[in-house]
Amino acid sequence: MIKEIGQYLLIIFQAFKKPDKGRVFRKQLLIDFQALGVSSIGLVAFISLFTGGIIALQTAYNIDNPLVPMWLIGYTTKQMMILEFSPTIISLILVGKVGSSIASEIGTMRVTQQIDALEVMGINPANYLILPKITAAMIYNPILIVFSMGVGLFGGWFAVVITGQVTSVAFVDGLQSFWDPFSITYALIKTVVFAFILASVAGYKGFTVQGGSVEVGKASTQAVVISSVLIIIFDLLLTQMLLT
């Protein structure tokens, strides 16, 4: 375990060196924006829309006391989406989609000697392959998460208004109640940390694959499991540090 952490730190240290060519790095970054970010919009939108609706409906179902104001449905949906669902659950979903893709892509490059080819050309392969992915994830994931928040809240509004659980005015009133801008800052700080974990762990697992296709599959699974566990642990730590 200690050896693995040491190896991870060494590779990430290598990855964070100055890129050999800025132009090539920027091109690679754009490719990774597309591969890791833009291609995830549909999935994030779908999950956020339905989950926002489910949260709002479940909240409405649990409020059966006439003394509890109905705007609480909008307020609860907002708090759940912004504080936890969008930054954490969407990050966990992205670990499954993007993390496994990074690990298997880099792992396949390792077992087919593409990384060796980079190395013998005198190129720092960790820097060339991992840094653009970490950078892309740390820039693009917050955009995805803010998008998820918006779509989730729309999903919540749509679900409860169309089913007649609450009026549109009451739901929007709830969204606007007790607005604390720091909750967005908190969500974005978590997202950036989770994005770093996701891309760096997946990059590391792919980079250190030894063997063949079976090992690439294992590395991909390990990347998802380790990233998910770390995200949950860091979620607790960051919540303790930032909200209490």
Added chain:
Amino acid sequence: MIEVKNISKSFEGQEILKNISTTFEKGKTNLIIGQSGSGKTVLMKCCIGLLDVDEGEITFDGRPFSTLKGKNQKSVRKEMGVLFQGGALFDSYTVEENVMFPLNMFTNNSLEEKRERVNEVLRHVNLENVNSKYPAEISGGMIKRVAIARAIALNPKYLFCDEPNSGLDPKTAEVIDELISELTEKFQMTTVINTHDMNSVLQIGQKIAYLYKGQLWWEGDHQGILETTNEELNDFVFSTELTRRLKHR
């Protein structure tokens, strides 16, 4: 010229290379041959810097590559072209992007100049009209030729080829052999080929190093191999009925 001086390499206590010394000469196709597990891949990996040697030194025209670090080592690497066993082309790049890759990384040429160079090296390896194809869309022989084109794009002084004929039919293998041999002579490169293809040994082996159980067992050329009395080498080279007939002809 590449000089290998008394190098040794072990993995987990097992000695794979034992005090090997040899030279790979400029303008010649230098072959490393040996049975599986004899250490030829390890020797090549040491030569191209993918593995560090435990003892000894490897020099490239007098520069101690195996002990160089950082920028100095990088400057020698830029003079190397390597053809990997499976080609090691980047899957997500087209043929043109693959060949252009070292030009993008190490030159400041314009796109037009780079395209011109890409087409030039693709012509050298007898490939045309494949620029926009991806590695998955071309044959094994073409992959090897694109990999050679990428390896020579920066006019390397040293060309390393790891099992260039593996997975190819005999005719395509011969084409690849001839291509490497021609390019070596034309550009006066120091070419090192790691192979166990006996056709290559007998056709293009201008200098041959035979490794046996991690030791340099025999050195010579393709003519010398036909006349050798070295028992282990004979067992290895003339292991099939066809090659035995050739020796006794």
